Amino acid sequence: MRQSALFTKTRKEAPANEESTNAKLLCRAGFAQKEMAGVYSFLPLGVRVLNKIGSIIREEMEAVGGQEVLLPALQAKENWVKTGRWESMDDLYKLKDRGNREFALGPTHEEILVPLMKQFVASYKDLPVAVYQLQNKFRDELRAKSGLLRGREFLMKDMYSFHADEEDMKNYYEVMKGAYRNVFSRLGLRARETEASGGTFSDFSHEYQVLTEAGEDTILYCECGFSQNMEIATGKHGDKCPRCKKGTLLEGKSIEVGNIFPLKDRFSQAFGLSYSDEKGKAHLVHMGCYGIGLGRAMGTIVEVHHDEKGIVWPASVAPFQAHLLSLPGAEKEGEKAYAALLGGGVEVLFDDRQDATPGEKFADADLLGIPLRVLVSEKTAKAKKVEVKARGEESSKLMEIDKIGTLL
RNA sequence: CGGGGUAUGGUGCAACGGUAGCACGCGUCCUUUGGGAGGACGUAGUCCCAGUUCGAAUCUGGGUACCCCGACCA
Numbered sequence: 503m504r505q506s507a508l509f510t511k512t513r514k515e516a517p518a519n520e521e522s523t524n525a526k527l528l529c530r531a532g533f534a535q536k537e538m539a540g541v542y543s544f545l546p547l548g549v550r551v552l553n554k555i556g557s558i559i560r561e562e563m564e565a566v567g568g569q570e571v572l573l574p575a576l577q578a579k580e581n582w583v584k585t586g587r588w589e590s591m592d593d594l595y596k597l598k599d600r601g602n603r604e605f606a607l608g609p610t611h612e613e614i615l616v617p618l619m620k621q622f623v624a625s626y627k628d629l630p631v632a633v634y635q636l637q638n639k640f641r642d643e644l645r646a647k648s649g650l651l652r653g654r655e656f657l658m659k660d661m662y663s664f665h666a667d668e669e670d671m672k673n674y675y676e677v678m679k680g681a682y683r684n685v686f687s688r689l690g691l692r693a694r695e696t697e698a699s700g701g702t703f704s705d706f707s708h709e710y711q712v713l714t715e716a717g718e719d720t721i722l723y724c725e726c727g728f729s730q731n732m733e734i735a736t737g738k739h740g741d742k743c744p745r746c747k748k749g750t751l752l753e754g755k756s757i758e759v760g761n762i763f764p765l766k767d768r769f770s771q772a773f774g775l776s777y778s779d780e781k782g783k784a785h786l787v788h789m790g791c792y793g794i795g796l797g798r799a800m801g802t803i804v805e806v807h808h809d810e811k812g813i814v815w816p817a818s819v820a821p822f823q824a825h826l827l828s829l830p831g832a833e834k835e836g837e838k839a840y841a842a843l844l845g846g847g848v849e850v851l852f853d854d855r856q857d858a859t860p861g862e863k864f865a866d867a868d869l870l871g872i873p874l875r876v877l878v879s880e881k882t883a884k885a886k887k888v889e890v891k892a893r894g895e896e897s898s899k900l901m902e903i904d905k906i907g908t909l910l
Numbered sequence: 911c912g913g914g915g916u917a918u919g920g921u922g923c924a925a926c927g928g929u930a931g932c933a934c935g936c937g938u939c940c941u942u943u944g945g946g947a948g949g950a951c952g953u954a955g956u957c958c959c960a961g962u963u964c965g966a967a968u969c970u971g972g973g974u975a976c977c978c979c980g981a982c983c984a
Contacts, residue, residue, distance in 0.1 A: 515922040861945040
């Protein structure tokens with residue numbers, strides 16, 4: 503798209519009410535804007551990133567048999583009373599309609615999905631099944647913080663799996679670990695599969711933790727892959743790794759970008775979700791639950807991939823694949839390169855602004871963080887070339903304008 | 911929810927209880943054009959409610975919002 507048409511603009515200064523690196527950069531660059539503490543609007547560039555993240559997640563969920571749905575945020579009180587969470591869940595948003603009836607804004611979707619699955623799951627033949635969605639969650643956090651990292655309304659992928667017994671659930675749980683490793687590696691995040699507490703439902707859970715000072719969790723980890731959340735760790739910094747017996751355990755702050763945990767029959771019990779086995783005997787369904795916060799993943803990527811000039815997006819989630827800049831005196835060649843890039847199927851943002859100086863264009867390109875910068879100036883145009891530079895690198899190379907469509 | 915801090919044009923910052931100023935942005939014009947250009951003119955503001963005072967951006971009380979630390983966080 504043409505940058506001259508993009509309605510958002512960059513800012514030199516970060517908003518005074520943002521402290522975190524991810525929010526400062528994303529707001530300065532025009533990807534997002536804070537509306538309230540923990541609530542952000544996503545602007546065109548930000549939506550493109552969220553969609554890229556969403557596509558990767560969808561592909562990996564579909565690859566392990568996930569079926570996509572879209573469940574409502576507005577939920578009946580009675581389902582929450584049935585599971586006891588109307589009273590026990592402190593961060594549940596509750597609201598009333600004109601008739602004084604009460605509702606919940608969904609912080610998670612067991613209360614909707616389990617009753618829904620009762621309509622369709624009756625036999626062992628209907629199992630296993632896995633259902634997921636990308637949807638906005640609402641949680642009344644006591645303290646929203648760190649930009650996109652802890653919000654009160656946020657986009658989340660939540661998946662729920664349904665199984666005949668615990669063993670089948672556990673097998674699928676291992677499959678999901680693989681899917682999660684794929685997702686985070688494709689997002690450009692080194693997420694450590696971390697053992698964590700099971701919370702109220704389960705004996706254990708696994709969190710996908712990305713080491714960074716911006717994190718609010720602390721993990722104890724070894725380069726061999728061992729990782730435990732400090733809340734359950736028995737060892738300490740400097741101990742020998744209990745897994746590989748060679749490495750030394752390190753302690754680090756980290757962001758939980760995803761988590762998976764067994765639900766067992768906690769919700770199938772509450773709603774009576776059962777199936778008949780081969781002999782016609784009824785059993786409760788076993789469930790697993792798997793979450794990834796998309797906005798939090800986006801914020802984490804920025805925390806991990808930036809420099810003093812701006813964001814450095816991994817190619818997989820960048821809003822565009824290439825950022826074409828045309829400098830004064832090369833307007834015509836800029837248009838030519840733009841057409842060539844589009845013709846080559848390259849997702850390109852074209853900085854065709856006439857009223858921006860070269861310095862501004864360079865600074866904006868660095869701030870936006872698109873992986874490849876393609877530059878046409880009077881100098882390069884004379885030679886019928888463009889200059890291609892990767893974000894985060896100093897060196898550049900020249901390419902023929904006509905061949906720029908084959909850039910990728 | 912406990913503690914600390916902040917609140918001034920669209921954005922970022924100044925202003926002793928005494929004329930609200932600077933930079934960026936935005937608008938018009940001129941000159942510029944390989945790392946956020948220069949000049950001229952213009953545009954726009956004290957979070958809300960009370961109080962003290964001759965006079966409040968500034969002091970006091972209350973409220974609201976935001977940030978940070980903690981607690982909380984399927």
